[in-house]
Amino acid sequence: MRLRQLECFRALMLHGTMTRAAELLGMSQPGISTMIAGLEHETGLNLFVRRGGRLQPTPEAKLFYVEAARALEAAENASRVAAEIRSGRRGHLAIAAYPSISINLLPRLLSQFAKNKPELQIKIITRNSATVRELISTQQFDLAVAELPLDYPTSHMEVFSYDCMCMLPHAHPLAKLKQITPDDLDGVPFVTLFRGDPIYQQLASAFSEYGARWNVVAETEFFSTACQLVTEGRGVGIVDPVVSKPFTEGLVVRPFKPRIQYQIAILSPTHEAPSQVAQDFAGLLRRGLRA
Amino acid sequence: MRLRQLECFRALMLHGTMTRAAELLGMSQPGISTMIAGLEHETGLNLFVRRGGRLQPTPEAKLFYVEAARALEAAENASRVAAEIRSGRRGHLAIAAYPSISINLLPRLLSQFAKNKPELQIKIITRNSATVRELISTQQFDLAVAELPLDYPTSHMEVFSYDCMCMLPHAHPLAKLKQITPDDLDGVPFVTLFRGDPIYQQLASAFSEYGARWNVVAETEFFSTACQLVTEGRGVGIVDPVVSKPFTEGLVVRPFKPRIQYQIAILSPTHEAPSQVAQDFAGLLRRGLRA
DNA sequence: GTCCATTATAACGTATTCGTATAGTCGTCC
DNA sequence: GGACGACTATACGAATACGTTATAATGGAC
Numbered sequence: 001m002r003l004r005q006l007e008c009f010r011a012l013m014l015h016g017t018m019t020r021a022a023e024l025l026g027m028s029q030p031g032i033s034t035m036i037a038g039l040e041h042e043t044g045l046n047l048f049v050r051r052g053g054r055l056q057p058t059p060e061a062k063l064f065y066v067e068a069a070r071a072l073e074a075a076e077n078a079s080r081v082a083a084e085i086r087s088g089r090r091g092h093l094a095i096a097a098y099p100s101i102s103i104n105l106l107p108r109l110l111s112q113f114a115k116n117k118p119e120l121q122i123k124i125i126t127r128n129s130a131t132v133r134e135l136i137s138t139q140q141f142d143l144a145v146a147e148l149p150l151d152y153p154t155s156h157m158e159v160f161s162y163d164c165m166c167m168l169p170h171a172h173p174l175a176k177l178k179q180i181t182p183d184d185l186d187g188v189p190f191v192t193l194f195r196g197d198p199i200y201q202q203l204a205s206a207f208s209e210y211g212a213r214w215n216v217v218a219e220t221e222f223f224s225t226a227c228q229l230v231t232e233g234r235g236v237g238i239v240d241p242v243v244s245k246p247f248t249e250g251l252v253v254r255p256f257k258p259r260i261q262y263q264i265a266i267l268s269p270t271h272e273a274p275s276q277v278a279q280d281f282a283g284l285l286r287r288g289l290r291a
Numbered sequence: 292m293r294l295r296q297l298e299c300f301r302a303l304m305l306h307g308t309m310t311r312a313a314e315l316l317g318m319s320q321p322g323i324s325t326m327i328a329g330l331e332h333e334t335g336l337n338l339f340v341r342r343g344g345r346l347q348p349t350p351e352a353k354l355f356y357v358e359a360a361r362a363l364e365a366a367e368n369a370s371r372v373a374a375e376i377r378s379g380r381r382g383h384l385a386i387a388a389y390p391s392i393s394i395n396l397l398p399r400l401l402s403q404f405a406k407n408k409p410e411l412q413i414k415i416i417t418r419n420s421a422t423v424r425e426l427i428s429t430q431q432f433d434l435a436v437a438e439l440p441l442d443y444p445t446s447h448m449e450v451f452s453y454d455c456m457c458m459l460p461h462a463h464p465l466a467k468l469k470q471i472t473p474d475d476l477d478g479v480p481f482v483t484l485f486r487g488d489p490i491y492q493q494l495a496s497a498f499s500e501y502g503a504r505w506n507v508v509a510e511t512e513f514f515s516t517a518c519q520l521v522t523e524g525r526g527v528g529i530v531d532p533v534v535s536k537p538f539t540e541g542l543v544v545r546p547f548k549p550r551i552q553y554q555i556a557i558l559s560p561t562h563e564a565p566s567q568v569a570q571d572f573a574g575l576l577r578r579g580l581r582a
Numbered sequence: 583g584t585c586c587a588t589t590a591t592a593a594c595g596t597a598t599t600c601g602t603a604t605a606g607t608c609g610t611c612c
Numbered sequence: 613g614g615a616c617g618a619c620t621a622t623a624c625g626a627a628t629a630c631g632t633t634a635t636a637a638t639g640g641a642c
Binding site for chain 1: 622
């Protein structure tokens with residue numbers, strides 16, 4: 001039994017004559033005729049009686065029609081779903097991400113991506129980078145974004161490196177400088193990430209290298225929290241220039257020397273190829289992280 | 292999109308390798324390969340990634356599989372239903388019949404017919420012959436059985452004529468005769484059908500022709516009722532030899548002369564071809580009515 | 583490197599599909 | 613009753629699809 005046969009059968013049932021059914025399907029009348037003959041032969045049913053040069057559906061045809069129409073609809077539905085999957089309108093996109101990026105950048109990009117994709121199911125889970133790393137390896141997520149370094153590396157990892165910038169309150173005296181060094185910040189109240197963070201380590205080295213006194217007045221877990229403290233005037237600090245950009249509105253941001261490197265990565269599942277949707281979104285995310 | 296493609300896809304999803312899927316479908320591995328390639332091309336989906344010489348379903352394949360399997364099942368169901376319809380296991384059989392036949396003969400034949408046809412829906416409606424005639428013309432029934440004559444004839448009517456027999460209680464003195472005539476029944480208490488019935492008319496003519504006195508002691512609507520009265524010893528009567536046979540157990544039945552004709556007919560819908568089931572049952576009914 | 587299992591491609595015969603041309607059938611209108 | 617119109621069925625040919633065998637290509641295991 002072929003779908004084309006069912007299609008012809010349905011058109012014939014709905015329109016009464018082969019001629020009209022043929023027009024509707026954009027094919028010739030003899031095409032319908034042989035198609036129906038084939039269907040009758042294969043099913044062993046007499047679907048139509050030839051009566052007065054016309055076709056009249058038998059009771060069997062009416063019974064069979066119900067099932068035939070159902071099968072056709074299911075096939076057409078499958079076709080439609082295929083198109084939806086292809087265009088990314090259907091599917092799911094589960095993303096695990098570390099906090100700073102999932103506060104602003106990620107949801108912004110995601111909602112942009114999900115426009116005109118009504119059937120796309122989106123899930124964002126926010127965990128610290130180590131947990132994100134675990135989650136992606138359990139294959140439960142399509143994509144993950146984590147800060148580096150990871151305790152042990154994952155395959156399919158796309159790294160983005162940023163040189164951190166120094167952020168200062170608008171009215172800060174150092175705001176007039178084009179570039180900030182540890183010398184400029186000697187003894188200046190400073191907001192930093194926690195002691196365990198690579199950023200902390202790098203800053204400590206930088207200040208010691210320059211022989212400047214690093215006056216840490218606050219330690220935070222996230223850049224976003226640090227930004228808020230700086231905004232409140234508690235001190236100065238450093239941030240990455242992209243992910244944390246939304247939090248530095250109203251602050252002055254200047255290049256910092258020496259380079260304090262902040263690295264994040266897009267992680268993909270290892271054992272399974274990522275879905276097309278995930279790849280597409282990864283592309284958008286990549287552009288967003290490069291900007 | 293063709294069913295064969297979906298079939299190959301399903302087999303491949305279920306069995307992992309093309310080689311095994313091919314075995315399962317009784318075809319060659321290259322056949323599966325080209326089939327899948329065609330499906331991927333037509334749907335525009337990358338369904339499998341070639342990884343280490345093996346195939347691995349993509350997330351898209353998993354999404355699509357749900358719909359593909361559903362469509363396949365619907366098609367297979369349609370196929371199965373077609374087989375059921377063909378063999379008469381599925382369908383409906385609505386029969387309108389006059390009382391005498393619907394008391395015993397019809398349900399007996401029907402239940403015999405419906406054995407090993409679990410999905411066949413049966414409906415019997417009992418009305419007098421005139422109403423039965425109306426009902427069949429409204430196309431709501433697949434078959435009807437009515438007594439003749441009908442006020443106006445229907446097309447597709449298959450007539451069965453019977454010569455009525457004389458029935459007598461077992462101990463009746465006339466039981467020793469091989470054949471009964473009105474002369475034998477001169478003045479004998481007689482149970483007959485109602486005055487309007489053709490049987491009544493024929494009997495009246497017969498007795499008058501033979502110059503015998505017709506001693507009617509009871510008039511009934513149905514042969515079955517008449518039979519019961521005779522069994523009770525109220526008198527003698529006549530019945531048809533086939534439809535009413537079940538009611539004459541324990542009675543003596545003898546040929547009656549002159550011929551009293553009883554006619555019934557199987558009626559088919561006029562405007563629509565009868566279903567195969569109806570035709571099949573009509574065959575069984577025909578044999579039952581000839582016996 | 584060799585063997586084994588797997589998938590992909592090529593070449594080819596057959597079946598299916600669909601078009602055009604044409605014949606057959608029935609009802610209707612004059 | 614004959615011509616016409618509307619419809620279906622059949623014949624045949626070209627394009628496509630299907631599925632085969634033979635064979636290449638790939639990657640993992642030893």
